[in-house]
Amino acid sequence: MKNWYSICALNEGAEISIYDEIGAYGVSAKAFLADLGKLPDKAPLTLRLNSPGGSVFDAVAIYNALQRHAGTVTVAIDGIAASAASYIAMAGDEIIMPENAFLMIHDPSGMVMGTAGDMRAMAEALEKIGASLNKGYAAKSGKSEKDIAALMAAETWFDAADALDMGFADTMAEPVKIAASFDVSQFQNTPPEIVEVAKPAEKSEVSAKADPIPAQAQKTDPVPDPISIRAEAMTYAKTVVDLCRLAGQPQMAASFLTAETSFEDIRKALIDAKAANEPDISSTHPQPGTPHHANFQAKPWGDVIARTFKRKG
Numbered sequence: 001m002k003n004w005y006s007i008c009a010l011n012e013g014a015e016i017s018i019y020d021e022i023g024a025y026g027v028s029a030k031a032f033l034a035d036l037g038k039l040p041d042k043a044p045l046t047l048r049l050n051s052p053g054g055s056v057f058d059a060v061a062i063y064n065a066l067q068r069h070a071g072t073v074t075v076a077i078d079g080i081a082a083s084a085a086s087y088i089a090m091a092g093d094e095i096i097m098p099e100n101a102f103l104m105i106h107d108p109s110g111m112v113m114g115t116a117g118d119m120r121a122m123a124e125a126l127e128k129i130g131a132s133l134n135k136g137y138a139a140k141s142g143k144s145e146k147d148i149a150a151l152m153a154a155e156t157w158f159d160a161a162d163a164l165d166m167g168f169a170d171t172m173a174e175p176v177k178i179a180a181s182f183d184v185s186q187f188q189n190t191p192p193e194i195v196e197v198a199k200p201a202e203k204s205e206v207s208a209k210a211d212p213i214p215a216q217a218q219k220t221d222p223v224p225d226p227i228s229i230r231a232e233a234m235t236y237a238k239t240v241v242d243l244c245r246l247a248g249q250p251q252m253a254a255s256f257l258t259a260e261t262s263f264e265d266i267r268k269a270l271i272d273a274k275a276a277n278e279p280d281i282s283s284t285h286p287q288p289g290t291p292h293h294a295n296f297q298a299k300p301w302g303d304v305i306a307r308t309f310k311r312k313g
Helices: 029-037 056-068 084-089 116-141 145-153 160-166 192-197 226-246 250-259 263-277 301-312
Strands: 005-009 014-018 045-051 073-082 094-098 102-105 156-159 171-173
Touching: 005 029, 029 056, 045 084, 056 084, 056 116, 073 084, 084 102, 084 116, 094 160, 102 145, 116 145, 156 160, 160 171, 226 250, 226 263, 250 263
Parallel strands: 014 045, 045 073, 073 094, 073 102, 094 171
Antiparallel strands: 005 014, 102 156
16 A cells, blocks of 8 residues: 555664655554554654645644654655644754745645534534644744734745744755645645646656667556545535435435445435335325426436436436
């Protein structure tokens, strides 16, 4: 399984690299903490960061674990430490930023589906996690929580000089070549330098003098595109929610999404649920709200759902 972090033992201590989205590929902070726990308690650690962020809950867990570590923790921001990654950086006893590196802080965000109670619960959770992030940034920088809250609300990006002035970094290093392939479209104030770096690399043309590569050797398994995967998941979720609402069974959407139920199985489940709740609705009975004149021919409710799936699937 592809991972977003690596931990390598050194002659003295260990080097940790987080070079991707935190919590990606189904690998949670639990695995990270398990690997971190195998290191000696007082081993000096070097944490190298080049990440757009990710799961804020995983980031908080990693930050707390690094804070508990008895050995010194040196953080080197090799390119970008945005969002949740910037919070992890605050666990460093020393934070080093190359001159052309960036750090970004903002309010946490999340998605929720369900009742008004579910929405309120998510809002409360985001407020609590935001307050926790605020305290971590304030503790490192020495700034007031009020000042940090304003910076978070505005989604503020800092280059190395700005981060040094604000207390988010301790040392500025020589510029480095930044390499990234992150989706930064989710952010509002991304600096143009980051947008340019994060663009997908263009395919280089093969030199006419190069030896041809056999067709069989060129075949490789396609690498999943995180942006496409996320878009596909959002489309699936919206379709499931819309169909459950259409069927009058919105409460069933959560279980379908959790189980990643196929559209065919969802169709069957919704039809069964409708039949159980309204057994009199059939092809021989007019549908609710439809005209009853002689020329109207009623359609079975199951056909309506089937056609809807055909359109959306």
